[in-house]
Amino acid sequence: MDKLDLQDITSGYRERMRRLALFDPLFDLDRKREVDQAKTSVDMKGLGLLTLLFFFEQKLMRHYKTGVKELATFLQQLTDGQYKLDTPDYVRLARTIIQTFRPTTGRKRSYSFYNWEFFVDEQIEYSILKANDFDMKTNTQYYTLDEDGLELVFATKEFYSEFQLSINQLMLRKQLDKGEFKGALRQINEMRIDVENLQERMIKLKHEIQRSIVSEETFERYKQLLEDIYGRLTREDEEFKELRQFVKETRERLFSKDVHKKEVKTYQLVLQITSELESVHYEHSRLLEQTLSLKNTTLVTAQESLYYTGIQAFNFDQDLVSPIVSNPLPLESMVGVLHPFLKVEENKGWSPLTLFAEQNITEERETNKQQGFIEVGHGDKDDPYWKELMQQYKLIMHYYLDAVETVEVDTLSSFMDYLEEVGQSMIYEKRYFYDFWMILHQRSPIIQGKLEEEEEGKTLLGDALRLLGDRTLTITEAEGIINRVKRYSIQEMKIRLEGEDNAIS
Numbered sequence: 001m002d003k004l005d006l007q008d009i010t011s012g013y014r015e016r017m018r019r020l021a022l023f024d025p026l027f028d029l030d031r032k033r034e035v036d037q038a039k040t041s042v043d044m045k046g047l048g049l050l051t052l053l054f055f056f057e058q059k060l061m062r063h064y065k066t067g068v069k070e071l072a073t074f075l076q077q078l079t080d081g082q083y084k085l086d087t088p089d090y091v092r093l094a095r096t097i098i099q100t101f102r103p104t105t106g107r108k109r110s111y112s113f114y115n116w117e118f119f120v121d122e123q124i125e126y127s128i129l130k131a132n133d134f135d136m137k138t139n140t141q142y143y144t145l146d147e148d149g150l151e152l153v154f155a156t157k158e159f160y161s162e163f164q165l166s167i168n169q170l171m172l173r174k175q176l177d178k179g180e181f182k183g184a185l186r187q188i189n190e191m192r193i194d195v196e197n198l199q200e201r202m203i204k205l206k207h208e209i210q211r212s213i214v215s216e217e218t219f220e221r222y223k224q225l226l227e228d229i230y231g232r233l234t235r236e237d238e239e240f241k242e243l244r245q246f247v248k249e250t251r252e253r254l255f256s257k258d259v260h261k262k263e264v265k266t267y268q269l270v271l272q273i274t275s276e277l278e279s280v281h282y283e284h285s286r287l288l289e290q291t292l293s294l295k296n297t298t299l300v301t302a303q304e305s306l307y308y309t310g311i312q313a314f315n316f317d318q319d320l321v322s323p324i325v326s327n328p329l330p331l332e333s334m335v336g337v338l339h340p341f342l343k344v345e346e347n348k349g350w351s352p353l354t355l356f357a358e359q360n361i362t363e364e365r366e367t368n369k370q371q372g373f374i375e376v377g378h379g380d381k382d383d384p385y386w387k388e389l390m391q392q393y394k395l396i397m398h399y400y401l402d403a404v405e406t407v408e409v410d411t412l413s414s415f416m417d418y419l420e421e422v423g424q425s426m427i428y429e430k431r432y433f434y435d436f437w438m439i440l441h442q443r444s445p446i447i448q449g450k451l452e453e454e455e456e457g458k459t460l461l462g463d464a465l466r467l468l469g470d471r472t473l474t475i476t477e478a479e480g481i482i483n484r485v486k487r488y489s490i491q492e493m494k495i496r497l498e499g500e501d502n503a504i505s
Helices: 003-010 013-021 024-030 044-060 068-078 087-101 147-155 160-178 181-212 216-256 264-313 316-326 331-341 352-356 384-407 412-421 431-443 462-466
Strands: 109-115 120-126 129-135 140-145 472-482 490-498
Touching (some): 013 120, 024 087, 068 140, 140 147, 160 216, 384 431, 412 472
Antiparallel strands (some): 129 140, 472 490
């Protein structure tokens, strides 16, 4: 192995050790032997990590006054029932954890190591917690996470495995921008390892899907997981295409400036980067195909096998007929056995599109006979229901004209108020009252008591409209919904009657 390869391996050794040093306080806490009143060992390393998460949450919520007391309260609430400790014990534990992250000497924590990149002994200083504020009245010190503490919290969050390839893509673009072709080539090799790890995970996921789908819930969970993976791989594939185009432009630019003649080694690195990047992109595109195959074939096949497994496992004679015939079951048990084989419950729903459908208005009568929506035009005059409805419509018009002359009503709600005053509120409790005004609104304006070209007296509304005489009745929509009874509601209407000696504005 030559000297160049050794330098590549040890490059950035100090920074890697610095990241390892951030975990050192947690291991210091793990070496502390703390027990509760029942001699149960206290998980100090776990409480230390919880402390970091607590201070991180306080930082997110912008709570800047967080000290030993607040931390002790948090630990007591979290571990209540797990440890037998009093409030002073929690305060002592909280102070111990804070002092471990931030020594009482006021100096930063340090970590000594041997730097194999430069072959020297070095020391790294870092700060997990820092002083944030001090209350002189209560002599209370408040703390918050320092930059190194934030980095430690992020290092414990699981997103590196899923997004490591995307992170490497960003780093590769930066290195190409700066012309660090040697580091870019190493970055591509790391991306190759990431793709290989993803391929292994996809194989494991395929076997897990085939083995673990035992219900519709697990099917939906794996379906959502595959959709998320496919979306992430699609974004990474687009980034690969942009990187390949960027490398191609870089190579052409170097060729145009005759760099391939002056700096042969640099140009060879660019050619190698092009070849390696295309190879990694090809392997990554196979991941897209595998994910699509899992979505379209493996996942669906697993769902179908779940269905057929249920069918094959069910024996009709043994599981249903035999218990019913051999064991005389009571009625309640019979209902439970037969219930899964009865008709599936159906619930009627209402769609807004039914507003535009043909209406079928019915009315409940004392004989429980359902009648359809009677046409306004010609009908059977000998039908008793027809005659009764004509009389009711005539009665409504009669009361309306009385109301016009008495209180000058101009809306449907004011007419209903008049009916209440004269003790006839039972009229608007019937369905025909609402049908009457809906028909008039559809045929409005009604001029001289006639419905368009229809002859007076030969329609369902003939007797009612004859009361109008030479006057004109106009009905238009208004704002609001009238709900006088529970069963029926109707939109507010403006009613205007015009004619000689009876004009209402």
